[in-house]
Amino acid sequence: MTxxxxxxxxxxxxxxxxxxMLVAWIYVLTILVVSTGYSFKGLYKTPASREALASxxxxxAAALAxxxxxxxxxxxxxxxxxxGSATALAAGLMSIFIVIRHTRADEEAGRLELVGSTAVGRHxxxxxxxxxxxxANVVLALLIFAGMAFIGLPAGGSAAAGLAxxxxxxxxxxxxxxxxxxxxxxxxxxxxxxxxxxASYLIMSVGAAAGSGGLRWLxxxxxVGWANEVRAYAGDRWPVLVLxxxxxxxxxxxxxxxxxxxxxxxxxVPPRPGPPEAARSLRSPLALAWRLQxxxxxxxxxxxxxxxxxxxxxxxxxxxxxGSSKHVGNVLTELGGQSALTxxxxxxxxxxxxxxxxxxAISVVLRLRSEEAAQQAEAVLAGSVSRPAWAGSQLVIxxxxxxxxxxxxxxxxxxxxxxxxxxxxxxxxxxxxxALAQLPASxxxxxxAAILFGLxxxxxxxxxxAALAxxxxxxxxxxxxxxxxxFQDISPFTHVPRLPGVSGSTVPLAWxxxxxxxxAAAGLAxxxxxxIG
Amino acid sequence: MTEAIAVSGLRKSYGKTVALxxxxxxVAQGEVHGFLGPNGSGKTTTIRILLGLLRAxxxxxxxxxxxxxxxxxxxxxxxxxxxxxxxxxxxxTGGEVIDLxxxxxxxIDARRRASLLERFDLDPTKKARSYSKGNRQxxxxxxxxxxxxxxxxxxxxxxxxxxxxxxxxxxxxxQERHSGRTVLLSSHILSxxxxxxxxxxxxxxxxxxxxGTLADMRHLTRTSISADLAGRPVGLDRLPGVHDLxxxxxxGAGRLAARMRCEVDTDKxxxxxxxxxxAGVLSLVSQPPTLEELFLRHYAADGPGPxxxxxAGDQHEVPA
Numbered sequence: 083m084t085x086x087x088x089x090x091x092x093x094x095x096x097x098x099x100x101x102x103m104l105v106a107w108i109y110v111l112t113i114l115v116v117s118t119g120y121s122f123k124g125l126y127k128t129p130a131s132r133e134a135l136a137s138x139x140x141x142x143a144a145a146l147a148x149x150x151x152x153x154x155x156x157x158x159x160x161x162x163x164x165x166g167s168a169t170a171l172a173a174g175l176m177s178i179f180i181v182i183r184h185t186r187a188d189e190e191a192g193r194l195e196l197v198g199s200t201a202v203g204r205h206x207x208x209x210x211x212x213x214x215x216x217x218a219n220v221v222l223a224l225l226i227f228a229g230m231a232f233i234g235l236p237a238g239g240s241a242a243a244g245l246a247x248x249x250x251x252x253x254x255x256x257x258x259x260x261x262x263x264x265x266x267x268x269x270x271x272x273x274x275x276x277x278x279x280x281a282s283y284l285i286m287s288v289g290a291a292a293g294s295g296g297l298r299w300l301x302x303x304x305x306v307g308w309a310n311e312v313r314a315y316a317g318d319r320w321p322v323l324v325l326x327x328x329x330x331x332x333x334x335x336x337x338x339x340x341x342x343x344x345x346x347x348x349x350x351v352p353p354r355p356g357p358p359e360a361a362r363s364l365r366s367p368l369a370l371a372w373r374l375q376x377x378x379x380x381x382x383x384x385x386x387x388x389x390x391x392x393x394x395x396x397x398x399x400x401x402x403x404x405g406s407s408k409h410v411g412n413v414l415t416e417l418g419g420q421s422a423l424t425x426x427x428x429x430x431x432x433x434x435x436x437x438x439x440x441x442x443a444i445s446v447v448l449r450l451r452s453e454e455a456a457q458q459a460e461a462v463l464a465g466s467v468s469r470p471a472w473a474g475s476q477l478v479i480x481x482x483x484x485x486x487x488x489x490x491x492x493x494x495x496x497x498x499x500x501x502x503x504x505x506x507x508x509x510x511x512x513x514x515x516x517a518l519a520q521l522p523a524s525x526x527x528x529x530x531a532a533i534l535f536g537l538x539x540x541x542x543x544x545x546x547x548a549a550l551a552x553x554x555x556x557x558x559x560x561x562x563x564x565x566x567x568x569f570q571d572i573s574p575f576t577h578v579p580r581l582p583g584v585s586g587s588t589v590p591l592a593w594x595x596x597x598x599x600x601x602a603a604a605g606l607a608x609x610x611x612x613x614i615g
Numbered sequence: 616m617t618e619a620i621a622v623s624g625l626r627k628s629y630g631k632t633v634a635l636x637x638x639x640x641x642v643a644q645g646e647v648h649g650f651l652g653p654n655g656s657g658k659t660t661t662i663r664i665l666l667g668l669l670r671a672x673x674x675x676x677x678x679x680x681x682x683x684x685x686x687x688x689x690x691x692x693x694x695x696x697x698x699x700x701x702x703x704x705x706x707x708t709g710g711e712v713i714d715l716x717x718x719x720x721x722x723i724d725a726r727r728r729a730s731l732l733e734r735f736d737l738d739p740t741k742k743a744r745s746y747s748k749g750n751r752q753x754x755x756x757x758x759x760x761x762x763x764x765x766x767x768x769x770x771x772x773x774x775x776x777x778x779x780x781x782x783x784x785x786x787x788x789x790q791e792r793h794s795g796r797t798v799l800l801s802s803h804i805l806s807x808x809x810x811x812x813x814x815x816x817x818x819x820x821x822x823x824x825x826x827g828t829l830a831d832m833r834h835l836t837r838t839s840i841s842a843d844l845a846g847r848p849v850g851l852d853r854l855p856g857v858h859d860l861x862x863x864x865x866x867g868a869g870r871l872a873a874r875m876r877c878e879v880d881t882d883k884x885x886x887x888x889x890x891x892x893x894a895g896v897l898s899l900v901s902q903p904p905t906l907e908e909l910f911l912r913h914y915a916a917d918g919p920g921p922x923x924x925x926x927a928g929d930q931h932e933v934p935a
Contacts, residue, residue, distance in 0.1 A: 465719030
């Protein structure tokens, strides 16, 4: 085991480096699950109210696509339905961040070289990252078990829920270990692993939206689907837990094989020579920002188009899935819009695309901060480039990029929805409009990251993502958890008319656009005054 | 306008850490100015203020006759900067970065770019992620040197270069001097500063502790002398400015009667030499102070200033 020599000391070091981050992740994810269980317990006291909720959800393809399948109307199953898939995804994200941080990111920064020159085996860093991620997921599983059991849910189901989420996280630690071998940069490795995570979610959501119908088998192709199929509080199918564990072991083995075949610092894909001169157009900060973001944007826009197409193709079945329950109509109206059920479904999907676009815009704005920290900003600003021109260029990409993503989402949804009903000519513009109506709200959320970048740069990463998290919680959980209206009003998405279907006022959109503009302007003004670096 | 850089009483703190504590510095137009100081003494902070990246807390800084904070964008057309720690966009080629940075400061001379690529032996088609530190440094240097600017601000530009490339760098800076460009060169490589710079500023703990031409500074230090003498000098140890005197009588070696070695404060050299010629000089070797000695005295964390050092030297002196 000499290739693992020194792993123990390295693990101590890593645990020390990550102590705050790990505690924060585990705390937030535990709270997400347990607080959902707790609030459901208060909100849906009677079996009748639970039955109504469950039957409403069971016939709402949008809700199923977003949150995953629902297996019965017990309190635990409802809570796991609402928070389980999201937590499993987030646990995967946590694992990806931990593993990449201790492998490829350290390698890229040269720290691994320093450590590797000491009495440390060549697989030690990977082992450390994996160990830390596994430990974090085990603790998470234990805490979810303890928390859910504590609020009075069945112990067996609570254990199943914790383990389903924890093993999903562990599987993605293995995926990240492979990604760290494939790409030569931490950013690239993280991108590969997150793509796998996103694909798992998309596959799960198409499978779940199919209800008990045709495409349901897709759940078994997705690690997030595996977590669902454990059916916590609804049968507790323990053997399913073998799937993620076995897959994780296999994928981790692949990472080991790949790691043995490459040199320190190199990826498996050898770098190709590039152009000896810059393209003529590469002469402004905007051209630089475009060059830095174009590949990522193409990926995001392509993914939203496909996701839109998948969800659009399901929309026609919404009516036929509707049962005879009289609660259904009420619940769907609450979840969706006011007119046709299909429109309610589509409107919910459009809000979700709005959130995704906001996430993209935030990531672009935060690129400014990472360029500043890595001192690439210094090189640009030492040229004849004003600060507003430098930062404004990324903001332009954030606006244009999120508009492009929403366009792709509207097109994808409109095309498949329209083609399946033979009225693509009306549906495409209708859904395009509905998608683009989200843009001001998306930008208002991203504006938080922009103003913080100018005024409180140290807080902009955490603050930017917190704003998105808040908007997500309000949009997805607000009505079900009956959050206070003033609290729901904080989220810009609360004020977007529910399109398509309702011919709502466009005044709130103008206000949101104005707020986004004001936030960006304040950020730029702050940037002019502060120190760089 | 004859001053390219004029800094006076410059102050900057980060929280409780004082980075600059009343720094004065002046760089004339067309000169190659050395900027020296131990790690963490405030060199990079000074440069970042001059680039308008940081805002000074107090004092004044003028760059090419203008305010580096307010006129940053216009001023940056007239200068090129090479950071000490060059980070590039990993998926750009070296050639792309050279062009991009050059264009952002207002243009690049294609002929000079080609010749510099050759002189520095850099492959511009490689992706930045695969460059070593030295090669990343070359990318920034080539981009700066190929730009048509009046002022070069170089922050430890040769830190990662091999000796051959360092020689190339020196040639390039010599050429810049001849073509009248101003260069601010922050460096730890003393032989480089000695070879290239007319004047230097030495900074410690955020203050300039020494500033002037190298020739001036040498006067503040000691010259070491060793001589073969025909007679025994009397009272040499009592002369002011003589340190570490080692005087030995020699017998049976023809006219040679004594050998001496000592360190002399450079401004007292004349009196000491008169004293030696009175005794009869057979051979004499004198070594001017190296820049190294100069810096070691200033760099030492609690090192005394020149005057205090001289006083301390007197106390340690042991009469022969």
